[in-house]
Amino acid sequence: MPEALDMGKHALYVWGSFGATALFMIAEPLLLRVRAKAAKKRIARMARLEQETDQ
Amino acid sequence: MSSRLINWFKFSSPATFYPLARKIGLVATIVAVVLIAIGLYMSFFVAPTDYKQGEGYRIIFVHVPASWMSMFIYVVMACWAALGLVFNTRLSAMMAQALAPTGAMFAFLSLWTGSFWGKPMWGTWWVWDARITSELILLFLYLGYMALRSSIDDPRRGDRASAILLLVGVVNVPIIYYSVKWWNTLHQGSTIKLNEASSMDDTMLQAMLIMTLGFWAYSIATAMSRVRSVILERERTSTWVKQMIAEEH
Numbered sequence: 001m002p003e004a005l006d007m008g009k010h011a012l013y014v015w016g017s018f019g020a021t022a023l024f025m026i027a028e029p030l031l032l033r034v035r036a037k038a039a040k041k042r043i044a045r046m047a048r049l050e051q052e053t054d055q
Numbered sequence: 056m057s058s059r060l061i062n063w064f065k066f067s068s069p070a071t072f073y074p075l076a077r078k079i080g081l082v083a084t085i086v087a088v089v090l091i092a093i094g095l096y097m098s099f100f101v102a103p104t105d106y107k108q109g110e111g112y113r114i115i116f117v118h119v120p121a122s123w124m125s126m127f128i129y130v131v132m133a134c135w136a137a138l139g140l141v142f143n144t145r146l147s148a149m150m151a152q153a154l155a156p157t158g159a160m161f162a163f164l165s166l167w168t169g170s171f172w173g174k175p176m177w178g179t180w181w182v183w184d185a186r187i188t189s190e191l192i193l194l195f196l197y198l199g200y201m202a203l204r205s206s207i208d209d210p211r212r213g214d215r216a217s218a219i220l221l222l223v224g225v226v227n228v229p230i231i232y233y234s235v236k237w238w239n240t241l242h243q244g245s246t247i248k249l250n251e252a253s254s255m256d257d258t259m260l261q262a263m264l265i266m267t268l269g270f271w272a273y274s275i276a277t278a279m280s281r282v283r284s285v286i287l288e289r290e291r292t293s294t295w296v297k298q299m300i301a302e303e304h
Binding site for chain 2: 002004005006007008009010011012013014016017018020021024025028029032033035036039040042043044046047
């Protein structure tokens with residue numbers, strides 16, 4: 001580990017802060033991708049259902 | 056003269072804004088990744104160890120940007136809410152809706168990182184101090200806004216009711232900002248003051264400002280991504296959405 005990343009006695013607090021921030025800021029965009037895909041899938045399914053009922 | 060003015064109302068149509076949001080989101084993502092990478096490098100490798108707080112002070116590089124963003128996003132949401140109430144534009148409410156979870160996340164992170172900073176420096180994870188309590192109220196305002204929005208079935212009524220909540224709650228933002236001045240708090244005073252020179256080392260200040268700009272770009276990127284989903288969900292019965300999805304599949 002580079003010396004610059006050695007937080008000594010404050011390691012828990014520094015990494016606990018940066019870790020939680022990283023976790024949220026990586027998870028949020030991933031969850032947003034899932035949401036966009038789900039929304040598109042739902043609309044496509046509704047369109048298919050509408051077509052089937054029209055026929 | 057009028058031909059030189061941009062017709063802003065054109066962009067208030069979800070159909071026009073949907074593709075534009077993608078472009079803005081892409082640029083914001085690139086800017087966010089670059090700035091946060093530089094900011095993180097500076098936070099650990101460039102900024103010196105603090106003479107008083109040792110390495111623990113480095114929490115400032117996420118704590119301050121997260122706290123600023125939590126307040127700033129709320130003010131931006133309140134502006135969208137006001138625009139929505141005045142002009143009755145659907146997109147304004149959608150923008151407020153798209154910003155809320157990111158704002159709530161930053162309010163939570165502000166409290167979380169503050170707690171992790173408070174423990175080694177003050178010896179306690181939590182204290183009912185004016186700054187911290189008003190930030191907690193901000194988190195509750197975000198959660199209350201989201202709960203109110205989702206509890207009203209008619210989206211347009213939900214937009215109006217939640218817009219009023221946002222506007223009433225905005226009074227809390229100056230309270231958070233000035234709390235360290237108005238009350239005798241355990242929380243330290245502002246590091247950056249609007250009308251005075253900063254009390255911080257230059258590289259520390261630069262790292263903090265770069266991280267803040269990175270968080271700012273991140274917020275724009277996530278808001279643009281979320282508003283696209285909100286538009287799809289709310290406009291799912293409109294012809295342009297159906298056509299666009301049909302073309303994609």
